Amino acid sequence: NAGVTQTPKFQVLKTGQSMTLQCAQDMNHNSMYWYRQDPGMGLRLIYYSASEGTTDKGEVPNGYNVSRLNKREFSLRLESAAPSQTSVYFCASRSDKNIQYFGAGTRLSVL
Amino acid sequence: GENVEQHPSTLSVQEGDSAVIKCTYSDSASNYFPWYKQELGKRPQLIIDIRSNVGEKKDQRIAVTLNKTAKHFSLHITETQPEDSAVYFCAAGNQGGKLIFGQGTELSVKP
Numbered sequence: 595n596a597g598v599t600q601t602p603k604f605q606v607l608k609t610g611q612s613m614t615l616q617c618a619q620d621m622n623h624n625s626m627y628w629y630r631q632d633p634g635m636g637l638r639l640i641y642y643s644a645s646e647g648t649t650d651k652g653e654v655p656n657g658y659n660v661s662r663l664n665k666r667e668f669s670l671r672l673e674s675a676a677p678s679q680t681s682v683y684f685c686a687s688r689s690d691k692n693i694q695y696f697g698a699g700t701r702l703s704v705l
Numbered sequence: 706g707e708n709v710e711q712h713p714s715t716l717s718v719q720e721g722d723s724a725v726i727k728c729t730y731s732d733s734a735s736n737y738f739p740w741y742k743q744e745l746g747k748r749p750q751l752i753i754d755i756r757s758n759v760g761e762k763k764d765q766r767i768a769v770t771l772n773k774t775a776k777h778f779s780l781h782i783t784e785t786q787p788e789d790s791a792v793y794f795c796a797a798g799n800q801g802g803k804l805i806f807g808q809g810t811e812l813s814v815k816p
Contacts, residue, residue: 625802627804636711636807637749637796637804638806639804639805642803644801653805684749692737692754692798692802693739693751693754694751699748
């Protein structure tokens with residue numbers, strides 16, 4: 595039982611490049627979330643998926659797209675990376691008791 | 706929009722002293738208030754949570770209080786130890802499952 599698994603752990607991109615951050619959970623949770631964490635700003639919700647087949651925007655969705663591939667997997671895509679997207683990205687899934695469990699994070703630098 | 710304010714942003718205490726972190730929220734529909742601890746370079750992990758039908762919850766050295774009328778809640782850590790040093794985040798959520806996080810408090814416990 596690995597919980598929430600994110601790949602990659604680190605990534606460096608050049609401005610304009612694209613990439614997909616992967617997230618998978620093995621806890622059979624319906625809801626999954628993508629956050630970004632910047633110094634002094636806490637965790638901000640980018641997109642979430644309340645259940646398989648649905649996705650919704652969070653606080654800071656611009657520049658990102660998501661795909662809920664199946665119940666286990668929820669990916670985050672940057673189509674054209676910008677330096678402002680340099681951040682640490684966390685994926686989370688939510689239990690039926692409303693507890694969110696986080697992955698280990700992806701540290702992304704955009705040059 | 707929905708907002709959670711957290712204070713202080715940094716807190717330094719001597720080992721054995723108590724630490725208190727306070728949060729206020731704006732969304733009256735919020736009914737779930739978790740606290741997460743994040744050690745340097747690690748993922749956020751839930752340490753305690755409280756739901757809107759109770760005013761206080763305690764787990765060993767940590768306790769959380771909730772005042773729904775005033776829309777604020779607090780984390781209390783007693784007999785602090787160096788391993789309590791971390792960043793602490795409060796959050797407010799509702800039945801829809803989204804969490805709005807505070808900006809974080811960096812707690813430093815000096816031996």
